[in-house]
Amino acid sequence: MIAIDAPFAQIIKETDDLAASLGEPSAAADIRRDGMVAARTLPQPDRRREEWKRSNPDRFLPDFSRPFVLADDRIELGFLSETSELQRELQELGVSLAAEDKESRVRFETAGEAIETPELTVSSLSAAFRKDSQPPAGFFRAEQHQKDLPCALNAALRTGGAYVKIKPEAALKRPLCIKHRVGFVGKEPDGDQQRLFFSHSLIEALNPCKAVIIEDFTSVPGQAFKAGPLIEIDLSQGAEVTYVMIGGWDKEVSCLNNIHVRLGKDASLKIIFAGIGGSLTKTFFSEDLNQPGAHTEIYGIIMASGAQFFDNDTFIHHKAPSCYSNVLFNCAVDGQARTVFAGNILVDGCAQLTDAYQKNQNLLLSEDAKAESMPKLEIIADDVRCTHGASFTEHDENQLFYLQSRGLSEKEAKNMLVEGFFGEIIQKTGNPSAAEWLSERLAEKM
Amino acid sequence: MSEKNQEIKDIGNSYKYGFADAEDYVYKSGTGLSPRLITEMSRMKGEPDWMLHNRLKAYEVFMSKPMPSWGPDLSGVRFDDIHYYVRPSERPAVTSWDDVPEYIKNTFDRLGVPEAERKHLAGLTAQYESEVVYHSIKSNLEEKGVIFLDMDSALREHPDLVKKYFGTVIPMTDNKFAALNTSVWSGGSFIYVPKGVKVDIPLQAYFRINAQAMGQFERTLIIADEGAFVHYVEGCTAPIYSQDSLHSAVVELIAMEGARIRYSTIQNWSTNVFNLVTKRAHAYKNATVEWIDGNIGSKISMKYPAIYLLGEGAHGEVISVAFAGKGQIQDTGAKIVHAADNTTSNVLSKSISKGGGQASYRGLVKVSGDAENVKGNVRCDALLLDGISRSDTYPTMLVSNPKVRIGHEATVSKVGDEQIFYLMSRGLSESDALAMIINGFFEPFAKELPMEYAVELNRLIKMEMEGSVG
Numbered sequence: 036m037i038a039i040d041a042p043f044a045q046i047i048k049e050t051d052d053l054a055a056s057l058g059e060p061s062a063a064a065d066i067r068r069d070g071m072v073a074a075r076t077l078p079q080p081d082r083r084r085e086e087w088k089r090s091n092p093d094r095f096l097p098d099f100s101r102p103f104v105l106a107d108d109r110i111e112l113g114f115l116s117e118t119s120e121l122q123r124e125l126q127e128l129g130v131s132l133a134a135e136d137k138e139s140r141v142r143f144e145t146a147g148e149a150i151e152t153p154e155l156t157v158s159s160l161s162a163a164f165r166k167d168s169q170p171p172a173g174f175f176r177a178e179q180h181q182k183d184l185p186c187a188l189n190a191a192l193r194t195g196g197a198y199v200k201i202k203p204e205a206a207l208k209r210p211l212c213i214k215h216r217v218g219f220v221g222k223e224p225d226g227d228q229q230r231l232f233f234s235h236s237l238i239e240a241l242n243p244c245k246a247v248i249i250e251d252f253t254s255v256p257g258q259a260f261k262a263g264p265l266i267e268i269d270l271s272q273g274a275e276v277t278y279v280m281i282g283g284w285d286k287e288v289s290c291l292n293n294i295h296v297r298l299g300k301d302a303s304l305k306i307i308f309a310g311i312g313g314s315l316t317k318t319f320f321s322e323d324l325n326q327p328g329a330h331t332e333i334y335g336i337i338m339a340s341g342a343q344f345f346d347n348d349t350f351i352h353h354k355a356p357s358c359y360s361n362v363l364f365n366c367a368v369d370g371q372a373r374t375v376f377a378g379n380i381l382v383d384g385c386a387q388l389t390d391a392y393q394k395n396q397n398l399l400l401s402e403d404a405k406a407e408s409m410p411k412l413e414i415i416a417d418d419v420r421c422t423h424g425a426s427f428t429e430h431d432e433n434q435l436f437y438l439q440s441r442g443l444s445e446k447e448a449k450n451m452l453v454e455g456f457f458g459e460i461i462q463k464t465g466n467p468s469a470a471e472w473l474s475e476r477l478a479e480k481m
Numbered sequence: 482m483s484e485k486n487q488e489i490k491d492i493g494n495s496y497k498y499g500f501a502d503a504e505d506y507v508y509k510s511g512t513g514l515s516p517r518l519i520t521e522m523s524r525m526k527g528e529p530d531w532m533l534h535n536r537l538k539a540y541e542v543f544m545s546k547p548m549p550s551w552g553p554d555l556s557g558v559r560f561d562d563i564h565y566y567v568r569p570s571e572r573p574a575v576t577s578w579d580d581v582p583e584y585i586k587n588t589f590d591r592l593g594v595p596e597a598e599r600k601h602l603a604g605l606t607a608q609y610e611s612e613v614v615y616h617s618i619k620s621n622l623e624e625k626g627v628i629f630l631d632m633d634s635a636l637r638e639h640p641d642l643v644k645k646y647f648g649t650v651i652p653m654t655d656n657k658f659a660a661l662n663t664s665v666w667s668g669g670s671f672i673y674v675p676k677g678v679k680v681d682i683p684l685q686a687y688f689r690i691n692a693q694a695m696g697q698f699e700r701t702l703i704i705a706d707e708g709a710f711v712h713y714v715e716g717c718t719a720p721i722y723s724q725d726s727l728h729s730a731v732v733e734l735i736a737m738e739g740a741r742i743r744y745s746t747i748q749n750w751s752t753n754v755f756n757l758v759t760k761r762a763h764a765y766k767n768a769t770v771e772w773i774d775g776n777i778g779s780k781i782s783m784k785y786p787a788i789y790l791l792g793e794g795a796h797g798e799v800i801s802v803a804f805a806g807k808g809q810i811q812d813t814g815a816k817i818v819h820a821a822d823n824t825t826s827n828v829l830s831k832s833i834s835k836g837g838g839q840a841s842y843r844g845l846v847k848v849s850g851d852a853e854n855v856k857g858n859v860r861c862d863a864l865l866l867d868g869i870s871r872s873d874t875y876p877t878m879l880v881s882n883p884k885v886r887i888g889h890e891a892t893v894s895k896v897g898d899e900q901i902f903y904l905m906s907r908g909l910s911e912s913d914a915l916a917m918i919i920n921g922f923f924e925p926f927a928k929e930l931p932m933e934y935a936v937e938l939n940r941l942i943k944m945e946m947e948g949s950v951g
Contacts, residue, residue: 083550384868399883403850410889412874417865417895427848427880427887 039074039188040099046071050191053105057161057194060168070180070190075099077184089375089407090317090346095261095291096185097231106232106260108195109216110159113145114209115249115468141471143212154205155246156198157213160235163198171198173239173269173297185293188233189265195234196264197250201276203242210247210279210469217262218255230260237267240274240302247466249279251476253312259287262313266294270302272326277305279469281476284313286341292318298329307464309473310337310345311480320349324358324386334460335364336473338453338480339372339404346375349393353386353416362393365460367453368404377409378423384415393423398456400430400449450481508568513561516540519664522566526633526667529640539653539663546657552843553781553810558755563696563727565665569609608668608688608699622680627711628673629684632700635671642673646702650733650761650789659759662698662731669699669730674709674740683712683745688728696727703733705740705768712743725753725780732760736768738792743771745929749778752808756782766792766821773929774801776811785843787816790824797826802926805838805870814843814875819855819885828859829925834870841873842891850881861891864922 036049050071054064080092097103117140149158156163163171180190197213217232236250252264262284270276284290290313298304310316320333337345351360366374376395397406410423430452438448457477464470508525510518516537523533548555608631618629628639636643653663670686688699705711728750736742742762750756756779762770772786788797799815817826832840842861863872874891896918904914 387868397880399880399885401883403881404883405850405879405881407880408876408878408889410874410876410891412872412891412893414863414865414872414893415868415870417868417870419865419893419895421893423874423889423891425876425878425887425889427878427885429883429885 036103036105038100038102039071039097043075053192053194059161059164062169063161063164066170066174066180067191067193070187070192073181073187074184074191077182077187080184086319086348086377090315090344094289094315095263095317097188097261098229101227101229103229103231104219105192105194106217106219106230106254106258106262108159108232108234109218110148110195110197111145111214111216112147112150112157112197113143113212113214115141115143115212115472116209117141117468117471141468141475143214143472150211154202154207155211156200156202157211158198160193160196160198160237163237171200171237171239173237173267179295183293185263185291186265189235189263189293192231193233193235195232196236198236199238199248201238201240201244201246201274203244205244205246207246210249210466210472212249212251212472215250215252216254217252217260218258219260220255230258232260232262233265234263235265235267238269238276238278240270240276242271243273243275245275247277247279247464247469249281249469249472251281251283251472253283254285254288256285257287258285262288262290264290264292266292268294268296268304268306270296270298270304272299273301274299275303277307277464277466277469279307279309279464279473281309281311281473282313282316283311283476284316286312286314288313289315290317292316294318294320296320296322296331298322298324298326298331300326301328301330302326303330305332305334305463305465307334307460307473308336308347309476310335310339310347311476313343315344315346317346318348320347322350322360323352323354324360325354327355327357329355330359332361332463333363334463335366335376336457336460336477337364337366337368337374338457338477339366339374340369340480341372342370343372344374345372347377349376349378351380351391353380353382353389353391356386357388358386359390360392363460364395365398365456366395366406367398367400367456368406369400371401371403373405373407375407375409376425377411379411379413380421380423382412382414382416382419382421386416387418389416389419389421391419391421395425396456397425397427398429398453399427400453453481454478506567506569508566510564510566512564514540514543514563514565514661514665518565522665522667525568528636531644532636535648535653536664536666539660540665542653543657543660543664546660548657549783552783552841553812553839555755555757555781557725557780558727558757559725565696565698566667567695608686608697618684625678626675627678627680628671630671632669632671632702633667635702639671639673642704643671643702646704646733646735648733650735650763651731651759656759658729658757659731662700662729662759665696666698666700666731668697669701669732670703670713671701672703672711672713674705674711676706677708678706679710680712683714685714685716687716696729698728699730701730701732702735703742703744704735705737705742707737708739709737710741712745715744715746716749725755727755728758728779729755730758730760732758734760734762734770736762736764736770736795738766739768740765741769741771743773744786745773747775747777748782748784751778752780752806754779756780756784758784760784761787761789761816762797763789763791764795764797767794768792769796769798771798772801772815773926774799774813775926776801776803776813779811780808781810781812783812785814785816785845787818788826789818789820790826791820793821794823795821796824799828799830800926800929801830802923803830803832803840805832805834805840807836807838809838810841811839812841812843814841814845815859816845817847817857819846819848819852819857822853822855824852824855826857828857828861830859830861831922831926832861832863832872833866833919833922834863834872835866837869839871839873841875843875844877846876846878846880846887846889848880848882848885848887852882853884855882855885855887857885857887859889862922863891863893864919865893865895
């Protein structure tokens, strides 16, 4: 495609073509146009602002003057189940498992490109547009694509992302798993073109329902690009969702994640974010709690090594009474890696009976590792309970010594301690097969 | 207890040092700052040339630096409306209380300063407007070589010592207000404690602003040589005027190997004083520096006592309380830089917000890459007494070495209903229960105060904090 700041008519034609190539209806093309108009007028992020002080926005956002090529997102949908259960069932049927399945304790059962059951609807976002000829109800409800540059670019240039709708009264027994494999297949970019990828996942849960959803992002090895996944989660009254996001990018990818959340009255959301791959990852978590009784938890597992850099920004705005929020980030930092945790809890005067917690624990594994923590609180209401904490430690020598005395090598012992450090959060998935999936993905990196 | 209850109600409502004297000065500069004023002032003080050059250079730095872009709104500071230099008396600081001009003596008598000094202090400096009007030191300390002078006298009597250390901890380029202070400083204390000398009882300074729209820029430098110990106590008040005053001090502490410096401040400026101070300490091998910091008064305070732990085994401690009443912003905190092995630090910060006041903790803990076995802990607790006040916490921790144990904890809460309920079920009235909880909240700070000798400091705390000490 041509450059973003090319003549307006030309770039608009390109976005229209993009919508057409994905088979999207005209309503989707209109949103892309709006996004492009906003992207060309909105200011670039200000490096003097706190949230951009440690990450250079140029590393994450496209160069407006250069032509670009967009990556494809191949989505595979399925459910997870523990092999122990499956094994038992198969044994009853007299079938023996293949050797490769025995190693993994969790199994991904493919359900194709779209799922439609009485409990849920899942497909790629483009397919959801095609199906209804209009955007799904929760799409950009807060109109971020008019206000925020990364969201505007995303609206205009999205090629990936999934749409999940959990229907009322649904109670998913097995975790839904969405695997993204992002890459440039069959369109090798030439020298001057920059490589970009934007995806938008929308998760809607209606009325009382229960679900565990995993989005696992991976990319084709050896391909470098700038990725900008946007996740919108919209829970209606009483919905209860656990959302696991795994950033398993290849090492040449820089990634700007935006996670926006809307919670209805008494809705409950748990986000578990695992930062594993990529070179630079900046993640914004933004939640407005404007309905009473909303409950939210954000957990982060950051496994930084080599020259990786992870910059995490959480913002929880308590705007209604009786809400609960809990943020916990555990960062293990090895090699010359760096991590940043900047958390902010803002409690408005009307948000009485707020319970808000924020914690960041850092495990420094090498001489050159660096970690930075800024857990902030801004509180106006008086009837609240707010705490925050941060800690920085290295491996406990006694624990290491103990494990080594039991016959483990130093590396094995260290890995075991890192596993233990993450274990606290992995268990928060509240689902054994989701926990297993997550720990296997972490173990792959170790 | 009923008296106590009244005092709780009065927290932050009453200011007992708001009286003012008629202004009858030997010299009072016009408003605004200029190189001419700086030169004139330096000449009047009879300063050496290097100091005048230093001041003029700092003036340029001050003019070129922007106002801080973070923190409270400082648009109310009008640099052009301030009287930068006010000389209350022709004579240099006197050493006999009887020689202090009558009206100044009366002021300090009303503040209760000399009373405590006569009884319990090893030395005292009293600063009125820009100049120190009185200082004294016990003769046995003088014999041991302890120097305790106002900064201007120190520059006259020990120019080499002053030149060697002045501005080494806080360079003029550090921030806008440090530059301002360096260009127009006047008064403050200079302390030098020789090797191995321990000053068992505290040295004290008392700062008073009397004039309207006055800027006080005292400059304090304390050097504790190897193995020495000194405790320095400072208190401040001002009358209430409609025009705001500016207090912008620079305090530099140097603790040599094995030395210990304890610096206690109770800042009780009236609520029309901008209190924008820079305080920093360098602690060398096995030295200890402690800042005991109380912020009760002022309109806006920005104060982040810092300790640079530069030598192996150095220890830093900051214990602070802040009280933000109606219209007040207490933006305080602590800054600890671990730059050597085996250094330790501890920060304890407590704040209460009431009547729309705003208390913030803004802190930094930094561990440089080559500092191993560092231990540091930060704890901030905030109490909100009503629904219109505000409490913020902005800590930053930057760690570049794995061999560390750094922790940070903070809580913000109101006084728990269940705590009140429990105490009431034991027979206390509601307000007595509240008094007891607030007492307990401030206890860790209160017990660090040198109460047996700094009588007037205790009185300050007592009146503002419902008598939580003594």
